[in-house]
Amino acid sequence: MSAKAETAAGHAGQMDAVYRYQRHFYDITRKYYLLGRDRLIADLDPPEGGSVVEIGCGTGRNLILAARRYPKARLYGLDISEEMLATARAKIARAGLDGQIVLAQGDAARFDPARAFGFARFDRAFMSYTLSMTPPWRMAIAHLPVVLAPGGAAHIVDFGQQERLPRAFRAILFAWLARFHVEPRGDLREAVESLAAENEGLRADFAPLYRGYAWNAVIRRLTP
DSSP states (O other), rough: OOHHHHEEEHHHHHHHHHHHHHHHHHHHHHTTTTTTHHHHHHHHHOOOOOEEEEESSSSSHHHHHHHOOOOOSSSEEEOOOOOHHHHHHHHHHHOOTTTTTTEOOOHHHHHHHHHHHSSSEEEEEEESOOGGGGGTTTHHHHHGGEEEEEEEEEEEEEOOOOOTTTTTHHHHHHHHHHTTOOOOTTTHHHHHHHHHHHSEEEEEEEEEGGGGGGEEEEEEEEEO
């Protein structure tokens, strides 16, 4: 096994361990502090019949909301944790959406969409509170243009730096997140803007949300 494969396998095992039990009550607790997810889904606006992939789909909560909002879209979900995918499959089946949503196991930083889902590029991709739990997070961002069709867009929402919130709040939040292997990426803006600057045909937009509690970024592949 290569070093990269060993790293990915190690991260998968860690995520399975973290979520083996948490997955059963994940959605109930996370709705109070994973802010900006519904706004991201509303902003996706895929073309009719278009394809949408969530990278780091977790329990399937976001995919179910996206499927209901965009009933003519084709939705796909990727996650490194088989434990989370087990929960997602069950939730999607209960929602009667297993004909619209396809799931696969894979690493956000290096997955092959053709191998995972049968085709190479998507009209929309999104990552919701995924990068803060992905060790090779810069690689995951750099991989996004690879899976975007011309005119496509990748949407990101994750923890910000709480730059307009009390310093004590930031310290408490970051200490609590660290217990769950969550690390907000302070140079997220620099990463997405550098990616766009270094690759012709890409554009990056960035905006803080909720006084910096969350950050939102969009990477667009412009139509030639």
